[in-house]
Amino acid sequence: MASVFITVFEGANNTALGNPVQYIVATIDGAATEIVNSTFTAKQKLTCRIMADADCFLSWGASPAATDGTDAIPFGAENPEYHSVEAGHKFIAITRA
Numbered sequence: 264m265a266s267v268f269i270t271v272f273e274g275a276n277n278t279a280l281g282n283p284v285q286y287i288v289a290t291i292d293g294a295a296t297e298i299v300n301s302t303f304t305a306k307q308k309l310t311c312r313i314m315a316d317a318d319c320f321l322s323w324g325a326s327p328a329a330t331d332g333t334d335a336i337p338f339g340a341e342n343p344e345y346h347s348v349e350a351g352h353k354f355i356a357i358t359r360a
Contacts, residue, residue, distance in 0.1 A: 264290050265317030267298065267338075267356045271348075272310040278345070291319055291356040295328070298354035307350045314343035318359045323348055327355040
């Protein structure tokens with residue numbers, strides 16, 4: 264089983280200082296796995312550090328889909344990336360071969 268690790272920051276200052284407000288860890292496999300960011304409900308932009316321990320596709324939004332990679336971002340194993348995400352949005356992840 265693979266995992267996706269998402270570290271959530273409120274704004275660039277907290278990201279630079281290393282002050283996360285939430286950690287999300289989810290197990291993913293060959294089926295789409297919904298990962299809900301439920302801590303924040305107000306509309307605000309968040310910075311998320313996303314890292315997976317296996318190659319996967321990841322998408323986020325109010326109603327995201329990640330099925331075959333045509334509608335999601337490919338993430339490489341052990342390769343963290345930073346993305347801006349709206350508060351309350353959900354993540355969908357699926358492993359890729």
